[in-house]
Amino acid sequence: MNRDWLEQRCNGWIAVFAGLGIDGVPSIESLAEVAETDVRFSDPFNDIRGLEALHKLLEHTRSQVTSLQFEVQDRAWSGNTVYIKWRMTGHVRVIGEWVVDGVSEVVFSEDAKVMSHIDHWDAAAQFFGHLPLIGQLLRLLSLPARIS
Numbered sequence: 001m002n003r004d005w006l007e008q009r010c011n012g013w014i015a016v017f018a019g020l021g022i023d024g025v026p027s028i029e030s031l032a033e034v035a036e037t038d039v040r041f042s043d044p045f046n047d048i049r050g051l052e053a054l055h056k057l058l059e060h061t062r063s064q065v066t067s068l069q070f071e072v073q074d075r076a077w078s079g080n081t082v083y084i085k086w087r088m089t090g091h092v093r094v095i096g097e098w099v100v101d102g103v104s105e106v107v108f109s110e111d112a113k114v115m116s117h118i119d120h121w122d123a124a125a126q127f128f129g130h131l132p133l134i135g136q137l138l139r140l141l142s143l144p145a146r147i148s
Contacts, residue, residue, distance in 0.1 A: 021068035
């Protein structure tokens with residue numbers, strides 16, 4: 001597979017997420033241009049399959065996170081897999097300003113469409129830690145142990 005073509009397809013996939021805060025959620029037909037019908041998307045809260053499920057997840061994200069911005073900081077390739085280092089920022093009603101730093105592992109098919117997208121980020125620190133009661137509990141649990 002041509003690396004330039006694969007990189008172009010990767011840019012199309014990144015545009016899906018970068019455009020959420022600007023253009024909104026792409027149609028299922030637009031998603032089908034860059035992802036396989038049975039695409040897998042996984043993050044700390046979800047593990048879904050299929051374009052319809054992905055579309056619903058993107059709509060949910062867009063409705064829950066305002067002022068959404070997605071910035072790619074770096075990429076690394078290994079065969080048909082790209083690792084994308086990113087930062088997502090926005091405002092969530094329950095926690096206020098939200099910043100998530102993560103890495104996505106994106107696997108492309110022979111047709112240069114996304115087969116799998118797995119997000120790796122720390123939900124305990126970057127989400128739950130901001131919730132009023134749960135955040136306090138997590139901070140207590142993460143205090144360094146005292147050695148007597």
